[in-house]
Amino acid sequence: AQKVTQAQTEISVVEKEDVTLDCVYETRDTTYYLFWYKQPPSGELVFLIRRNSFDEQNEISGRYSWNFQKSTSSFNFTITASQVVDSAVYFCALSPWGGGGSYIPTFGRGTSLIVHP
Amino acid sequence: KAGVTQTPRYLIKTRGQQVTLSCSPISGHRSVSWYQQTPGQGLQFLFEYFSETQRNKGNFPGRFSGRQFSNSRSEMNVSTLELGDSALYLCASSLVETRDYNEQFFGPGTRLTVL
Numbered sequence: 001a002q003k004v005t006q007a008q009t010e011i012s013v014v015e016k017e018d019v020t021l022d023c024v025y026e027t028r029d030t031t032y033y034l035f036w037y038k039q040p041p042s043g044e045l046v047f048l049i050r051r052n053s054f055d056e057q058n059e060i061s062g063r064y065s066w067n068f069q070k071s072t073s074s075f076n077f078t079i080t081a082s083q084v085v086d087s088a089v090y091f092c093a094l095s096p097w098g099g100g101g102s103y104i105p106t107f108g109r110g111t112s113l114i115v116h117p
Numbered sequence: 118k119a120g121v122t123q124t125p126r127y128l129i130k131t132r133g134q135q136v137t138l139s140c141s142p143i144s145g146h147r148s149v150s151w152y153q154q155t156p157g158q159g160l161q162f163l164f165e166y167f168s169e170t171q172r173n174k175g176n177f178p179g180r181f182s183g184r185q186f187s188n189s190r191s192e193m194n195v196s197t198l199e200l201g202d203s204a205l206y207l208c209a210s211s212l213v214e215t216r217d218y219n220e221q222f223f224g225p226g227t228r229l230t231v232l
Contacts, residue, residue: 043205044121045160045223091160104173107160 002027004094006108013082014116021077021111023092029053031097034068034075035105039089048090051075052097082115089113119143121210121224129230135196138227142189142210148172149191150221151183152207160207166191195229203231 003026013019025034036048049059051068059066063080079086089110095103122141130136142149150173151163162175166185183193189210195202205228209221 043207043226043228045207045209047220047222050220104165104175105162109159 002029002094002096002106004092004106004108006090006092006111008111009109010112010114012114012116015084016081018078018080019082019113019115021079021090021092021113023075023077023108025073025075025092025094027094027096029096033095033097033103035091035093035095036066036075036077037091037093039091039110041088045091048077079113082113084115084117087113087115121208121222123206123208123224123227125227126225127228127230129232130198131232132198132200134198135194136198136229137192137194138206138208138229140191140193140208140210140224142191142208143212143222146210146212146222147189148211148219149185149189150209150211151191151193152209153177154205154207154226155201155203157201163193163206198231200231202229204229 005024007022032053034051038046038048049066056068056070065078067076089112091110092108093105095105124139140149148167150165152160153163154160163177164171164183165173169185180196185191205226207223207226209223211219211221
């Protein structure tokens, strides 16, 4: 069975602070995907990043960076110099690699990030 | 290009009724997935349709069903509604042009309230 734990239910920061959202996962699969999504108040999920289990390179995209550590089963997400527009609920998700382009995700409970001006 | 559209956006039903939700994927996308989001259970995968066939299914009772039409539009149906079915139902579409992961694009959701 797969499990994703986002221990931080809510994080509150002041604009320009750096913030890290934690994600720890459990799976017996040797090949899998990890994801981060953003859910703004409007409701639709916005894809942020996908990482394959065999690719442990960290990634940076603008103010966003991700740290994947297979040894600790963690896939943490850092926002540098946070902005009010970053306020949203962030979900970490895990899926086995099913092939054929399909996947079955298991989501964490989400972390609500509030960025105060 | 238009995004994923879901109709209706809001719906109120009573226990025991049935409901049908609709999802129109991005033009050219052939895979449609459905998700349920509740405060209690969080975000959960319901099922995925590809080329009019259910390709994957989450752990939900048979009251939850879906289908996909030849134009890739999809509907999901919930029969004999229960209070616990109150949720935001999200639909996502993807292109499916490679055997690797294909990014999903989500719609705004349908907010279902069961009274």
